[in-house]
Ligand code: SF4
């Protein structure tokens with residue numbers, strides 16, 4: 220490359236960085252000024268009735284009367300909660316509730332488990348209880364409750380609010396020797412998670428998970444290992460009939476989240492650069508047709524999680540458009556860290572210190588394994604400043620309970636979050 224070409228490339232990169240940073244600032248500003256959409260939810264349509272709740276209560280009683288000791292107090296609490304169940308409970312996240320809550324969709328999943336394998340119904344209820352109450356109270360589990368695996372760090376789109384549109388992230392991808400999680404690394408981590416009784420694996424991270432050619436094998440492997448709650452996000456651009464049949468034939472309680480942020484082609488394609496709105500809609504319709512015609516009993520559920528951060532996104536319009544196409548729809552305003560600005564300090568060059576005295580619950584509920592084995596506490600820190608270790612050479616158990624993770628928890632819990640970057644620019648708590 221001539222020196223002129225090098226100069227021009229450097230200038231283009233610098234310009235891209237300036238544009239990204241400017242866009243991130245605009246999104247952050249918009250989020251600050253718009254408190255509108257807090258949590259618009261159309262819940263999963265299930266056949267949960269008072270009789271079916273009673274069926275779960277009876278199964279818990281039976282389990283306890285049979286002499287179950289492990290986690291018996293949790294099952295008692297769940298039983299007591301279900302005895303006066305509120306059928307309007309819609310939001311399964313439940314992270315900010317005072318006590319314990321199960322969304323109707325979660326009760327529906329427990330019920331499906333009960334009818335297939337009652338032991339799994341008990342495991343599921345205990346896992347949801349622990350995750351929603353204990354992680355919320357910053358209780359430390361022996362092993363991470365929800366493990367996130369990045370099947371690939373690359374994506375076919377460049378959505379404007381995403382890490383993928385940050386030139387620094389593209390630099391990481393270009394220089395990475397391993398961009399797609401090798402099978403042996405995946406099985407090492409999945410085996411350990413299953414052996415430790417981990418119930419939840421989410422295929423998430425910084426890329427589009429379905430681009431890994433062995434992605435369906437990964438789902439099957441987790442299912443066969445007894446992971447109860449498997450989830451992945453997809454932009455739905457690469458869906459094919461063959462893939463859809465592979466997923467539906469798993470018989471797994473899989474949750475597929477379609478990442479869409481608008482109801483009309485023009486807005487959608489302005490946000491999701493490289494996407495084809497019509498193709499995505501037709502792919503999701505194809506998924507629905509195959510499920511309806513060939514796998515009517517599939518426990519797979521689909522969801523749209525819309526994130527709002529611009530004036531031209533109409534959440535109500537989006538709900539009307541997407542609700543008939545998926546089992547569940549939810550819309551929320553973006554958080555500042557979802558705008559891609561987590562590494563940006565304020566105009567005076569000092570950290571934003573958005574939540575200086577708050578402890579991030581992420582440090583008690585989640586762990587991320589990137590495609591090359593790097594382990595990180597969250598995906599908001601997509602450039603891995605907080606890197607904790609590498610799953611190739613260390614166990615997840617050792618990393619989760621290791622000194623780096625502990626130091627991070629202690630810094631947060633003792634009011635020293637401001638010394639951790641990018642926690643000092645992050646609003647999560
Ligand atoms: S599809 Fe997902 S991972 Fe890809 S650029 Fe868009 S938001 Fe990012």
Ligand code: SF4
Pocket residue numbers: 579580581582596597598599600641642643645646647
């Ligand atoms: S506070 Fe820190 S650990 Fe928590 S999500 Fe933000 S950057 Fe990640």
